[in-house]
Amino acid sequence: MLIREMSESDISQVSSIEQKIFSEPWTKDDFTNAIRCKSNGYLVVEINNEIVAYCGYWGIAGEGDIYNVAVKQEYRGQQIGYHMLTELIQHGISKGIASYTLEVRASNTAAIRLYERLGFQNAGIRKDFYTKPREDAVIMWLEPIQ
Numbered sequence: 001m002l003i004r005e006m007s008e009s010d011i012s013q014v015s016s017i018e019q020k021i022f023s024e025p026w027t028k029d030d031f032t033n034a035i036r037c038k039s040n041g042y043l044v045v046e047i048n049n050e051i052v053a054y055c056g057y058w059g060i061a062g063e064g065d066i067y068n069v070a071v072k073q074e075y076r077g078q079q080i081g082y083h084m085l086t087e088l089i090q091h092g093i094s095k096g097i098a099s100y101t102l103e104v105r106a107s108n109t110a111a112i113r114l115y116e117r118l119g120f121q122n123a124g125i126r127k128d129f130y131t132k133p134r135e136d137a138v139i140m141w142l143e144p145i146q
């Protein structure tokens, strides 16, 4: 398993995973714009030359907003998400990001448990944050990181 920075040539594979998983998927242009911004960090996980997972943060004033956490269905439950996010957090720390936040659907217990395992804590609810289907978001924070 190789965890490395996302490059523009990865985006068609990333986008096809994104379309399968999310009801409001990011477009290829969304990913291209995200990875071109120097204050953001995006990683992919590769197994046998295939991208099986990806994630990223947007860095704003020393804070990382995590988006687009996804592991291909057939590769879940193998600690890939855990290792990928551990690496993403280290990546951000090396660029001066000391705390992280994210939103997650209130019903998404797999993701919430993953984030809790990484040390994130529940910091409140954003009512009706999501559409398709409409649902509250749980806001989570990880801070401060040494």
Ligand SMILES: CC(C)(COP(=O)(O)OP(=O)(O)OC[C@H]1O[C@@H](n2cnc3c(N)ncnc32)[C@H](O)[C@@H]1OP(=O)(O)O)[C@@H](O)C(=O)NCCC(=O)NCCS
Pocket: 021, 069, 070, 071, 072, 075, 076, 077, 078, 079, 080, 081, 082, 083, 103, 104, 105, 108, 109, 110, 111, 113, 114, 115, 117
């Ligand atoms: C959430 C997701 C990224 C987890 O990835 P994963 O590689 O399967 O997770 P891991 O194998 O690294 O699991 C790490 C921890 O997460 C939690 N977890 C993962 N899957 C779980 C599940 N189905 N049920 C409960 N807890 C789960 C557990 O705490 C697990 O630790 P453990 O194995 O010691 O119990 C993956 O299920 C996914 O891509 N889901 C669809 C997209 C999504 O919901 N993204 C998050 C948007 S905010």
